[in-house]
Amino acid sequence: MTNTIADIEESDVILVTGSNTTENHPVLSTFMKRAVLQGKKLYLIDPRRVKLADHAEKWLRPMPGTDIAWINGLMNVIISEGLQDQKFIDDRCENFEATKAVVEKYTPEHVEKLTGIPADDLRQVARDFANAGAGTICYCMGITQHTCGTDNVKSLANLSMLCGHLGKPGGGVNPLRGQNNVQGACDMGGLPNVLTAYQPVTSDDAREGYEKAWQVKGMSPTPGLVATEMFNKAYEGEMKSLFIIGENPMVSDPDLNHAKKALNNLEFLVVQDIFETETTAMADVVLPSYCWAEKNGTFTNSERRVQRVRRAVEPPEGPKRDWEILCDIANRMGYGFSYEDSHELFKEISAVTPSYRGITWERIDEVGIHWPCPDTEHPGTPILHTMQFTRGKGMFHAIEHVPPAELPDDRYPFILTTGRVLYHYHTGTMTMRTDGLNMLSPECFVEISDADATRLGIGDGEMVNVCSRRGRIKAKLQVSDKAVEGTIFIPFHFANAAANKLTNAELDPTAKIPEFKVCAINIEAAKA
Amino acid sequence: MDTNIITLNENQLTFEPGETILDVAARNNIEIPTLCHLKHTIPTNTCRVCLVEIAGKDELVESCVTKAEPGMVIQSESPKVVAARKEILAAMLATGNHNCAIRDLPTEDWTAFQLNVLAADGKQDLCPVWGDCDLQDLTYRYQVKATGMPVTACKHETERANPFIIRDFSRCILCGKCIKACREIQVNNAIEFGYHGEEMKIIAGDDAHLKDSDCVFCGECVQVCPVGALIPDREFRDDRFKPTKVTRTTCSYCGVGCQMDVFVQDNKIVKIDGADQDLPPNNASLCVKGRYGFDFVASPNRLTTPLIKKDGKQVPATWDEALDLVAEKFEAIGKEHGADAMGLLTSARVTNEDNYMAMKFTRGVLKTNNIDHCARL
Numbered sequence: 001m002t003n004t005i006a007d008i009e010e011s012d013v014i015l016v017t018g019s020n021t022t023e024n025h026p027v028l029s030t031f032m033k034r035a036v037l038q039g040k041k042l043y044l045i046d047p048r049r050v051k052l053a054d055h056a057e058k059w060l061r062p063m064p065g066t067d068i069a070w071i072n073g074l075m076n077v078i079i080s081e082g083l084q085d086q087k088f089i090d091d092r093c094e095n096f097e098a099t100k101a102v103v104e105k106y107t108p109e110h111v112e113k114l115t116g117i118p119a120d121d122l123r124q125v126a127r128d129f130a131n132a133g134a135g136t137i138c139y140c141m142g143i144t145q146h147t148c149g150t151d152n153v154k155s156l157a158n159l160s161m162l163c164g165h166l167g168k169p170g171g172g173v174n175p176l177r178g179q180n181n182v183q184g185a186c187d188m189g190g191l192p193n194v195l196t197a198y199q200p201v202t203s204d205d206a207r208e209g210y211e212k213a214w215q216v217k218g219m220s221p222t223p224g225l226v227a228t229e230m231f232n233k234a235y236e237g238e239m240k241s242l243f244i245i246g247e248n249p250m251v252s253d254p255d256l257n258h259a260k261k262a263l264n265n266l267e268f269l270v271v272q273d274i275f276e277t278e279t280t281a282m283a284d285v286v287l288p289s290y291c292w293a294e295k296n297g298t299f300t301n302s303e304r305r306v307q308r309v310r311r312a313v314e315p316p317e318g319p320k321r322d323w324e325i326l327c328d329i330a331n332r333m334g335y336g337f338s339y340e341d342s343h344e345l346f347k348e349i350s351a352v353t354p355s356y357r358g359i360t361w362e363r364i365d366e367v368g369i370h371w372p373c374p375d376t377e378h379p380g381t382p383i384l385h386t387m388q389f390t391r392g393k394g395m396f397h398a399i400e401h402v403p404p405a406e407l408p409d410d411r412y413p414f415i416l417t418t419g420r421v422l423y424h425y426h427t428g429t430m431t432m433r434t435d436g437l438n439m440l441s442p443e444c445f446v447e448i449s450d451a452d453a454t455r456l457g458i459g460d461g462e463m464v465n466v467c468s469r470r471g472r473i474k475a476k477l478q479v480s481d482k483a484v485e486g487t488i489f490i491p492f493h494f495a496n497a498a499a500n501k502l503t504n505a506e507l508d509p510t511a512k513i514p515e516f517k518v519c520a521i522n523i524e525a526a527k528a
Numbered sequence: 529m530d531t532n533i534i535t536l537n538e539n540q541l542t543f544e545p546g547e548t549i550l551d552v553a554a555r556n557n558i559e560i561p562t563l564c565h566l567k568h569t570i571p572t573n574t575c576r577v578c579l580v581e582i583a584g585k586d587e588l589v590e591s592c593v594t595k596a597e598p599g600m601v602i603q604s605e606s607p608k609v610v611a612a613r614k615e616i617l618a619a620m621l622a623t624g625n626h627n628c629a630i631r632d633l634p635t636e637d638w639t640a641f642q643l644n645v646l647a648a649d650g651k652q653d654l655c656p657v658w659g660d661c662d663l664q665d666l667t668y669r670y671q672v673k674a675t676g677m678p679v680t681a682c683k684h685e686t687e688r689a690n691p692f693i694i695r696d697f698s699r700c701i702l703c704g705k706c707i708k709a710c711r712e713i714q715v716n717n718a719i720e721f722g723y724h725g726e727e728m729k730i731i732a733g734d735d736a737h738l739k740d741s742d743c744v745f746c747g748e749c750v751q752v753c754p755v756g757a758l759i760p761d762r763e764f765r766d767d768r769f770k771p772t773k774v775t776r777t778t779c780s781y782c783g784v785g786c787q788m789d790v791f792v793q794d795n796k797i798v799k800i801d802g803a804d805q806d807l808p809p810n811n812a813s814l815c816v817k818g819r820y821g822f823d824f825v826a827s828p829n830r831l832t833t834p835l836i837k838k839d840g841k842q843v844p845a846t847w848d849e850a851l852d853l854v855a856e857k858f859e860a861i862g863k864e865h866g867a868d869a870m871g872l873l874t875s876a877r878v879t880n881e882d883n884y885m886a887m888k889f890t891r892g893v894l895k896t897n898n899i900d901h902c903a904r905l
């Protein structure tokens with residue numbers, strides 16, 4: 001997030017898109033809902049009529065996979081009515097003219113045809129957002145999990161820059177991170193192309209620094225593969241071994257049948273986890289680790305705040321710390337890594353990570369600090385880009401709408417989108433061990449609109465078979481006013497009816513995120 | 529200077545225009561008792577316990593809704609205030625089943641009193657929040673004698689129809705704090721006051737069970753309820769007097785990173801509360817997963833020993849066997865197929881320290897950049 005969570009309450013207009021905030025980021029959604037109580041305006045732009053719609057000034061419903069079109073449409077209105085923040089654009093941004101030229105053809109009427117959003121609604125949102133003293137954009141996987149996910153994000157940045165809403169309280173472009181430490185995993189270089197704090201692996205200087213700090217030689221200068229590419233290479237037989245820590249791709253990956261073959265093809269699979277999962281079942285070696293409540297360390301939340309995790313219970317006999325296991329393996333391979341405890345490890349992190357350099361466990365003992373925090377006197381940075389952008393000038397990107405990779409047809413007439421429910425988390429490895437959560441959300445369901453259910457002649461609660469070009473699952477039909485005709489929603493938590501048997505592994509070419517949010521499916525009554 | 533200063537119990541205190549007397553007191557760590565006031569919500573003077581006496585005024589006023597004015601001289605514990613407060617508390621006790629304090633029994637000997645109450649009620653258990661109840665605390669602090677007051681039978685049945693929250697209407701003092709938490713803090717709009725007069729009750733939806741209402745089991749109402757009317761449906765109730773260790777930590781579910789206090793007894797998590805009301809990012813709020821989704825920690829199904837696949841079957845192994853095998857295999861594969869035939873998927877759930885080590889291992893030891901995590905998924 002460019003801004004903080006608390007900052008959302010400072011916005012005059014809040015634009016939420018591709019996020020079922022009340023279920024996926026419940027406490028963050030309270031900031032949005034309280035802002036509405038104080039008279040601020042919230043616009044929800046989402047294919048589903050999620051709960052947040054009850055709090056919104058208006059809910060705009062785009063066809064899944066048409067985000068660039070409506071974002072360009074908003075910009076079209078703002079520019080044609082002269083509502084843009086020209087000073088911000090002139091002083092702080094570049095490449096505006098090219099973007100202006102592209103959005104010219106996205107008139108509200110044209111956008112209505114592409115997205116289904118009424119032209120006047122689009123105008124209303126555009127005017128309110130542009131005229132707001134401060135306007136924030138909050139988005140989640142509904143924006144990124146598309147073949148055009150990276151372009152979607154750039155388009156949102158365009159919109160925010162156009163209105164001069166970046167770098168000030170109540171503004172910003174704010175991705176909401178789905179899992180507790182996504183931000184931290186990225187900051188720590190858990191990505192194929194960057195080291196900690198996003199230093200590129202291709203930089204000789206950066207690598208040299210690390211080789212010296214770690215006393216190792218021969219780090220690779222070639223960016224590696226993203227997860228989905230690793231699975232493809234494994235499928236093709238080129239990837240020989242995988243080490244998987246605390247993830248369950250056998251439920252969370254797209255196109256599971258493909259993923260299963262990929263893992264089966266490996267010569268050697270190691271999985272480190274706290275429970276047996278669908279993924280550990282396939283491993284050659286399974287290593288047990290401590291869970292959250294047994295660890296000391298840090299997490300970095302969505303707003304870049306580094307916060308302490310503390311041991312609340314003594315760990316059971318047997319498992320070890322995740323990092324300790326990795327050290328032990330490294331040392332068997334001829335290295336001499338040794339750390340007294342997590343705290344010592346964090347000191348090394350601060351030393352090699354410019355944006356964490358000023359963060360110490362002592363400083364975050366009571367309240368976490370937002371990176372970048374370059375030295376121990378620095379208070380941290382709650383709001384990014386206040387004076388200038390990281391790269392100097394803010395870059396406008398001229399982006400055209402491209403339809404999703406797979407669209408409905410006669411055989412697969414419905415669009416499927418996937419996501420989570422309030423009571424479960426990811427593949428349920430943790431939440432499904434609390435009986436109460438299972439009681440409130442016991443099983444998979446297929447969310448459908450009343451009209452579609454009626455047309456199919458299948459009633460609420462009946463079992464249906466859902467199939468796509470890649471697979472088939474069976475689950476209960478749930479008629480809901482969240483669903484819009486033609487679009488089906490299935491949560492992906494449940495291994496016995498895994499929505500990801502249906503999804504498309506087609507990737508966004510830059511961010512390499514699979515298109516979880518749009519694929520074509522068919523539904524029929526299941527014979528008992 | 530005729531500026532913004534009030535005198536509260538002999539202390540000269542400055543105030544910002546618009547601040548209430550209660551605000552000013554709280555800011556200066558002077559406690560004025562209240563049962564219905566909830567920080568960050570609109571004050572409603574429902575419980576009236578926060579009464580204070582202002583020099584020159586006949587009537588006592590509620591400090592939660594009275595704005596500080598220059599020159600005010602205020603007493604929060606004057607004999608008049610204390611007398612009024614006692615009456616209010618006594619009346620509150622009489623409205624429900626507060627058998628820790630009210631009964632037509634002599635109150636000189638506390639233990640005997642309790643035993644007598646339990647015997648009279650035919651119950652084994654004390655009130656589930658005995659010792660952790662704001663009303664009880666005030667009753668003893670002000671020595672409210674409720675002898676002679678009748679015990680009102682409760683008109684509403686206790687609700688236990690959901691897995692997390694018990695609603696015991698017989699102990700509800702209708703302070704409305706839960707409603708503020710639900711409607712002004714969490715904005716879930718699940719509960720409100722229903723019915724009138726003697727029948728008054730906190731209702732969800734059409735007076736439905738919580739599970740059939742808009743309630744999303746965030747538990748904010750339970751956290752703020754000053755008495756035993758809303759309690760977690762967990763064993764913690766029975767174990768109040770066991771030694772409890774409280775640890776401040778960060779939630780392990782979503783990226784909001786809520787700060788929480790984890791209560792542990794006998795090395796088992798028994799309760800999780802939101803941390804401080806002024807501590808970002810969550811100001812003491814939590815959601816259902818963060819508050820109640822901790823059973824996995826003590827699950828008997830945790831993995832506790834390394835497993836190695838032998839003849840197609842995973843069998844338990846020692847750490848040495850498992851780690852030797854992993855190291856051996858990685859070395860062999862690296863030699864035969866090159867470093868880039870290996871990859872590692874780290875996790876968006878584990879700590880920064882774990883992630884950093886995974887990165888160091890992949891890049892520094894395996895010598896490949898094939899590292900990623902599943903955040904895209």
Ligand code: SF4
Nearest residue numbers: 700701703704706753
């Ligand atoms: S349930 Fe608790 S918080 Fe709610 S009105 Fe009753 S006593 Fe007050």
Ligand code: SF4
Nearest residue numbers: 710743744746747749
């Ligand atoms: S648990 Fe949360 S949603 Fe339910 S009544 Fe209490 S505050 Fe409202």
Ligand code: SF4
Nearest residue numbers: 779781782786815818
């Ligand atoms: S308590 Fe809920 S909202 Fe807060 S971090 Fe945990 S999962 Fe997210």
